[in-house]
Structures are given as C-alpha cells and as structure tokens.
Amino acid sequence: MLSNSVLKYLLFISFSIGIFSSHNDQAKILANSVRVLLEAIGKPGRLTVMACWPSDFSFRFYTSINNANESYQIVITQTDFINVSRDSTKEQHEFILIDFQCNGADTILLSAKEKWINYFWIIFDMQMSIETEEAFWSVSRNLPILITSEVYYVKSQNIFEKIVVQQLYRTDVLMPLIIEEFGEIINGLFIDYRRTTISSRRRQNLFGLRLKASMVVTNNDTLNHLTDYRETQTDPLSKVNYILTQFLMSYLNATAEYLIVSSWGYKDDKTEEWSGMVGQLVRQEVELGASPLFMTVERVPIIQYIASPTRTGSRFILRSPKLSYTDNVFLLPFDDFVWYCLIVLVIVTAIFLIISVFIEWKYVSNGMDADSSSDLRPSVSDIFFVIFGAACQQGSAAIPRSVAGRIILAVAFTILMFLYTSYSANIVALLQSPSTKIKTLKDLYESRLDIGVDDTVFNRYYFSHAEESMRKKIYTEKVLKKNGQDNFMSLEEGVQRVRQGLFAFHMELSLGYKVMSETFFEDEKCGLIEIAYLQVTDPWYAIKKNSSYKELFKIGLMRMHEHGITERENTRMYTKKPRCTGTGGNFITASLVDTKPALLVLLWGYLMALMVLGVEFFIKSIKEKGN
Template sequence: MKPIYLLFTLFSSLVQADEESTFLLITNYLSRNNMKTSYFFTCWKKTETLQLMHMMTKQDIKFNFVKNEKNAIIQALDEKSMTRYGYILDTRCQNFKNLLSEKISTVNMRLSHPWLILSAQLNTSTSWEVVLKNVNLRMDSNVKFAIPEDESTFNIFDVYNPAHQLGESPVITEFEIWNGSSLQMQQTKTFYLQRRDMSHIKLRSGSVVLISNHSGTFEEYMLDSRFKQLDTMSKFHYPMFLLLEDVHNFTHSLKIEDKWFGNYQNGTDSGVGKLLYENEIDITCTGASQRPPRVDVYDYLMPSYHFRPCYIFRNPGTYNPLENQFLKPFTDTVWYITIVSTVLVSFFIKIFHRLENKFVGIKADYSWATALLITFSVIFQQDSCIFPTGLAGRISFLVLQILSILLYNYYTSSIISSLLSKPPEAFHSLDELGHSKLEIGIEDLPYTITWFEIMNDSDVQYIYKNKVFPPNAKKLNIYEPDEGIAKVKQGGFAYHTQLDTGYPIIARTFDQEQICDITEIPMIPQVGAGIMLQKKSQYKELFHITLRKIKEVGLVHRISQIWESKKPDCLSSIRVVAVGSDQTFIAFLTLFIGMALSLVFLVIEIVWFRFNLDALPPKLFEKMEQFYSLPLQNDPGNRLASRKLPNCQ
C-alpha cells in the first residue's frame, strides 16, 4: 500500500503544479493587458476554480465563469461599448470545444478584447488546421493560443487573419514562452509592425465626385491642384488614402458616387454611406463630416479636414435707424453734465447781464430765451451775433467757448476714428441674416439641400422658405460658385458654399476693400471630416496608427496647405466706412421734426398776432425786437417800425 500512496501523492503534486502554472499564466496575461474584468469559458473542478478565484482577487480582477448555456454565452459575448473585457477559453473542455467556430463573432476578437485560448498539444490529429477550422479571425484580432510544451511550460502563439473574407490563411507567429513563472518574449515586433503588410489584400473603396465632366482620369483629377475649389473634400482625402496604400501595400477597387449620404439622419439610404452600410465597400477614399447620428453607423479615421460651409456676404453692418448714432461718442454721464453746464452758463449770462445793467450802468439786458440761444449757439459751434459787453459776462462767454471747443474735439475725434478704423457691426446669427435686406442663394450641394430638408430649426426653415425658395418662386435660388461670389461682390447678397470653394474666387476677383468687408455665418455646424470605414472595421486600429504617424512627420499639414484655402488677408490698415441713411436717420428726423414745429408755431403766431396785436402790452414788443429782423407789418400805429434792432452783421 505504501508504494501506491507515494505514486498517488506524486501524481497529485504534479497535477497541482500544472494547474498552478496555468493559473499564473492567466493572471499574468490579464494583468499585463490591464484587464479588470474577464470571462472564463472553462470546465474546471470547483477546487481549481476556487484556487483561480483566490489568485484573481489578489490581482483585483473581476471574473465571471460562464455556464454552458446559450443565454449565458450570448450575454458574455455581448458587445460592451465602453468597457474592455478579457476572455479565457479552454478548448480542451468538451463543452466549449467548438465555441470559436460556432458562436463567437469577429467583433468579439478585436484588439480591445484580448483572448487567451488554452489548447491541447498539437500533433497529427490536432493541428492548426483543425484548431482554426471555421474560425473567423480579424486583422486586428488580439488572440493568443497557449499550447502546452510540458506540465508547466506553454508556447504562446499570436494568431490573426489579414483577409478571412478573401479566403486568406491565418498568420501564426510564436509570440512568447511561459516557463511556469514568467513570460519570455519571442516576438519583438509590435502589433503595428507585425500586421502592417497587407500586400495580399484588395480593399473595396468608394469616393464622391460632384463634377462629372472633369478632364482626365479620376486619379489625375483628384491630384490636380489647379482647380482645388472643385470637389475639395475628396481631393483632400485622396492623397491620404494613397499614403495608406503605400504604407500597407494593399490594392483597391473603386466605386464613384455623386453624393455622400441620403436624407436619413445617419445617411444610410444613399451615396457612399449606403455602400458602406450594405458592405459593398470597405473604406472611402473621400472624407465625410463626423456627426452624432453617423457615428453609430460608421467608423472615422482621425478627422483632419475642416468642413466649413458658410453663408458668405459683404458686411452691410447692422444699424437700428431709431438708435441715435450721434449720442454714442459720449457716455450718458457726460451728456447729463453737458446739459446741466449749458443751463448753468445760460443762467449766469442772464444774471450777469441784469446785474451789470443795474449796478454798472451797462445798458444791455437779455431775456432768458436769448441767454439760452447764445449758449446753445456757442456749444454747437455756430457762434453768436450777440455777446456780452460787461467784463463778467465776457469771462463767462470765454469759459463757454473753451468748453465748446474741448467737447467738439472729443466728439468729432470719436466719430471720425470709429468711421475710419472700426468695421460696422456684422450679423452674428441666422436670425439676423434671414431678417436682413440681403438676398440669399446657395450652391447646389447634396448636403445643403439635405440640411434644409431634415432640420427643424426655425431660423434655417425661415431662410429656406423666405429667401432660398420664396413662396412665389418657381425654383431654388441656386447659383454656380463663380456666379454666386460675383453677386456677393456687388453687395446685398449672401451665398452659401464651402469656404474652400469661395475663398479662391474671392482672392482672385475681389479688391482689398471688398475683401475686408467679407463676413461668414455658418448654417451647418463646422466639424471635422475624415475617411470612413465600416462600423467596427478590422482595419481601423491599423490605419489610425498610420495616419497618426503621417501627421507626426508633417504630411497631413502639407496636404492641408495644398488643398485647404485660407481667407484672403485684409491688408488695409485704415478702413473708410461710408455713412448711410441708417446712421443719419436720426439727424434728418430731428431736422424734419424741428421744421414741422417751426411751421406750427409760425401759424400760431400769425393767428395770434392778427387777432390780438392791439391787446399786447408795449413791453412785449420790446422783447420781440430781439427775435425778428424786421418790424411787424401788422403793427397798428407802426409802433415797432421806428425802433432800431440789434445789428448781427
């Protein structure tokens, strides 16, 4: 009995050592991949499972042992959008032997979901062909097979398939060796370097061309920078696509559409968006704007192009005719002080004249109205034909003139500097643009028409129904870029187009004053645009790394310098702004109101004097002499004809 017991003890210790080595490999693999949650497809005994759970708890790794039930497996393999999960599969278990080929989608084997698959030793009956039969691996698969070499040693192989859909064979590379306590690297190449070569792959690509009658081949047209304002988005991204092709050595076929998306929010009903969604192409060699509804349907590669559709117009300025532009040079406080000072000076002029007339013997006296008239005449730079004769009155008159010249200098300097240097305040919103006097036209672009149709924004719909397609119009106000920008140059017109289309025409046809007047208002939000892939594409991670490297060395910036147009520089240091009727409306309104009041008072005076002249006291005639240059014609007895009036010559 003793030899049998010793053999049993030795066998148990070997089995325990083998299990412990396997469990150490699992915990080490999950920790190295920074996996905090994991799923296990195993058939181990409870004691073995408890031992592994104890080791996982020490490493702070959450775990879930999946039962061999359909619902449990589906739930474990369900795509977790914001969490990275690690998967451990023991194919030596009869229950999960065919899990790879039967239930696992390729989506679950992406780079973000590492798999460690424990397999039996390979031999004539268990070869790689048998193990990987009907297994849909991906280009970005993060799948490691652990093949036992002995009781405590595993050879770990990295396995992926560059093009399973094209019938390519899996690529198998010895990656590491587990010696029972640590991993020894055998493959020094990174994920990117190992899988960069795609020389056996032919990708299906799609692009958008709006100018169908272009000269030359598609590639010649895409690389022709002479007319970069035409199909700019496609021309910007095609060189980036060619760089991807050069780096990865793949080939491609091409489908050309005349639009990017359809009328659906996610754009899956037409254009290259439909081709991607229905798996007719793998990648686009044009770019598309990255918008929330589309992110759920497509993957984007490093948006680099600035999608900038805007309304372009010469700024007419925004002026409220009822807003008094002539009050702006001074603050309210200064105006109040000026009014109070004017009244006080008028008061002192009147008092000084009366005191001098009474105590000094100067025979000059003025009414309150005359004192106010003198003061306002000086303040308004009109001078006065009546001036004080006494020393006190002249001093007050001199102080009044000093105040007048100082206020005048500050006031006129502010007005002139604002007209020379400050551009008129531009429109800032679609609401202001829609309710302005500007006519509006658009370029015939698919995304612009679609935006009018799908957007429920009140400002967008107001512009569409009242400006772009008025009720009595038979067609949309659509213009070719050259025609639309020419109307913008004339003024009073806003044209919606891509800035990369409009800027080259503006730089070629506008003068400096017109360039300085250019203003833009976006209707479609300005977002980044990038090359699109199918959702959860197996090439996304690889191409994304390549584009990042291309950007680091400055090639993306170079492409941007070639194809993206900058706004023409405004070189004028001084801008002279013409004063229009909106700014001067208050001045003329004041004039007309004053003239109307003068006529009203003239009629009142004529009526009053005609019927009540005889009843007027003599003193009133003396005061009236100061307001009229001729004697009253209806003066009975010619009482005023012989009196001498002040000489203002």
C-alpha cells in the same frame, strides 16, 4: 510473505497516488503557464475556462492560478456550455480558455461567430499529437478570425518541457490564416518572440489586400484632378482626403478600390434608408469613407468616426458694414457722460447769461439806448438762439452790453469751439469705421443685410432641416423668398455680392477665401466676419461600424498627422483667410445712410415749422374775425 490480494491492494494504492500526484503537477504547471501567458498579454477582468477536467484537477488549477500575487476572477464550466453571455462593457477584458482535447471543443469554436472579436481566446492542446493538430487546423480554416481577433493557440507535446504559443489571424474572411509566433513558455518562464506588444502594429501589413472605399464627387471633372492640386475650388474635401487615403493604403500595404457617389448621405424619412456614402457604409458595401463628413446625432449609431484630418468648415462670411448701418454716428463721438456734462454746461451758461442780461436791462431807463438791434435782450428765445449758435460755432447777431455778460458769452464760445472741433474730427473717423456689432446669428437676422447660401447638397439639407428657432427664422425669412424662390446661388455670385457689401454668404471657408484672394482688392480683404450656422464639428473620417481595421486606420491617420503629412496636404489644398494689408488705402464717401440722422432732424424741423406756421395763421384768422 504477503498474499496476492495484499500485493494487489498496495499496487492499486501506489498507482492511485501516482495518478493523483501527476494530475496535481499537471494542473499546477498548466495554471502557472496560463498565469505567465496572461501577464504577457495583459491583465484580464474575467477568465472563463471551458474544459472537461475532473473536479480535483479544476480545484487544483483554480487554487494554483490564484496562489500568486495576482488574483483572477475565474469561472470553470463544461464544454457543452456554448452560449457565453456577458455584459458588453466587459467583453474587451474577457478571456476564454478552451481545452481542445475535450470532446465538443470544435463545436464551441465553430459556434462562437461574432465573439471572435469581442473576446480574447486561448486554445490549449497540452497533449498535442499529429491528429489533434490536424483537427485544430481543419477547424480553424472555417473560423471568422479577423485581424482584430486575439486568438492564442497554446500547444505542447510534453507540458513538463516546452509550451509553444502562436497567434492566428487573417487579413480578410476569404484570405488564408496567418500564423504569428508569439513566444514559448519553458520552466515557467516566458520567452517573447514579438517585435512589439501592440497587435495592430505587428499586423499593419495587409499583404496587398483590396479595400473598398466610398468617395463623394459633386463635379465629374474632379476625377481628372485628384492629385495635381488644380481646380482646388471643386471638391477640395474629397481631393485632399483621396491623397491621405492613398498614403494610408501605402502604410498598410493595401489597395483602395473607390466607389464614386454624389452625396455624403442623408436619411430618407419615408423609407428610413440612407443614401450616398453613409448608405454604402451602413450596408457594408465599403470598408471606409474617403470623403470626411460631419458628425451628427443620426449618424453616430450607424457608422464609426475615427479621425478629423481636415480643419475646414462652412460659415456665413460678410464684410463689416459701415458703422452708420448699425449705429447713429452722430451720437458716438462723445461718451454718455460727456453728453450729460455738455447739456449741463449749456444750461448753466444760459442761466448766467439770462441773469446778466436781465440786470443790464433794468438800467435802460438811466440813459442806455434801448432800441439798438445788436443788444441782447432778456428773452428766453433770444438767449436760446445765442447759446445754440455758440454750440454750432455760428456766432451771434446780438451781444450783451455789460462786461460780465460778454465774458460769459466768450467763455461759452471758447469751450464749445473745442468740443465742436473734437466732435467734427470724430465724425469723420467714424464715417470710415466698420461696425463690429454683427457677431451672432441673432445680430445677422436683425440687421438689414441680405443673406445667400452656396448651392451645395449639404447646405440645402442642413438649412431645410434646421430645428433651432433662430436658424429656422433665417432659413424661412431670409433664405427663402416670398415668391417661392430662394437665395441659393453659385459660389462666384455669392462672393461677388459679398464684395459689393451689405450681404452675408454661407459657404465653405477655404473655397470662398480662395476666390476672395484672387478677386478682392487689398482693402476689401479687411473686416471679414465669420458667423457659424451649422451646428456640427469639423468633418471626420468615417468607416463602417465594427470594422476589423479600425485600429489600423486610426494609427495610420495619427502617424500621418504626427509626421506632418496631413498638414502639408491641407495647406496645399486649402486657402486660409486673406490677410488685411490695405487698411486705409481707400476712402469711403458718405452716403444717405450715413447722413440719415441729420436728414431726419432737418425734416422734423421743417415739419414743426410748418405746424407752427399753420397755428399762427389760425390764430391770426380768429383775431381778424373778432375785430
């Protein structure tokens, strides 16, 4: 028989082997459960395990979880390693596993703070008891687990039988925890209880939560017409997005509490503080901005833009001026090549006519009457006036005597008649044509048009803070006056001056087009030109930075766009560019501007005539003194 010492030794060996085998099985099952859960959630970029496991258990867990087709980047550390520091670009792909059975696990959970949003958390309780479960729920009530947090509570009384997976979140910091049944793991198989794999879709019900929203109102009467589609020329951006925000709240089963401000918000250069709606978002006094605003470099780091629900903007609007305001219409009827050909034709005709007339007058002494006033003489000045009269279809007082000379003159009159007819017809059409040369800010600046700006908060801010050279010139030289006043004016006055012509007005397109549709004649709606001044995109819907509801808001706004709600509200509130249906309905009379080149030619002719007359008198006086 074996001695007692030998029996004790054998029992110890057997017990140690059993414990080692049990640890190996538990590590393997735990690793398999974690791998199955990670596959259900999504592939992580990094897996950090905070546990108080023995080294052999940790080694078995590490080798088992990477023994499948998928391999993970795993770090196993002790529970006293509280400060988890990672590259912020990798946080959204970081999973943290915590064994709640370890001492200090509750301390790690309470010290996580903002990391509840940046990481995926998996909390294991593999030997769950009433005491440990109550301890976990007691700790979790004090955790900032919000609606975007990904927290998984994995519990089991017997790891070899069934593992229950639950997700935890709350709609607001002050609201109670919501427990979502995620699934179960039985014999290494995951049973999915989710109705959809997208967390934001499962959590879109906010259970009547009140969310604060900031809305810009520049006219107090706007509050009386937020939903009746009246007075659409006042605060249309806030009105249409108030309706869209109400639809968004209905989609999320939430309620919006609106805080009214008078401006979108701009930075004070002295105090470095933001005013208006942006200031409320920066100070986190509100959750979302119900009035879309422009996306600027200064605002991007401090607020979050999520969607562009309203296609509108502000631009310079002007009626195309007459062509004579930008071009010399007397040179436009013919192409440059035609003008060159015409000059060559006149020169060649004059040369042949001079030769013909010169030959005629060589035989004057052979019986031809040299005193007839109707005979064309071989003089350069006489030939010039004959050709000039032919070009102007004015006829000629003198004609050649020979048949050859008369044929030359007849052909010249015939050809120039057709050119004169074409020229006259084109001139009439060009006088009625609008100019298309004003297309850019530089063209507008160099034109003779006056400029005005709609007197709004954002127009005054963006015009006064323009840094680009051309935009600054437009503001300092055309918007601001030398007498200290400016050309900021009401919408109605600006549109009326646009109607009168030779005036460019910067305004919100929808508001201006509504007034134009109501006041302009049909022919006045033609030839409207748009020129962009503000270096911004269409207004964007904004929320506070790092908002827990960002995904919910984005999905809600996107669904409204897909279902046509956004387009419907914009169509009902905004007016599109008026259609041109009255072209040619109004005849434009010629003005002094149209005839300016002809008048200049006439004045220069008079001036030259007076100069020549003065020279003749001077020469005559010299001759008289000499005699």
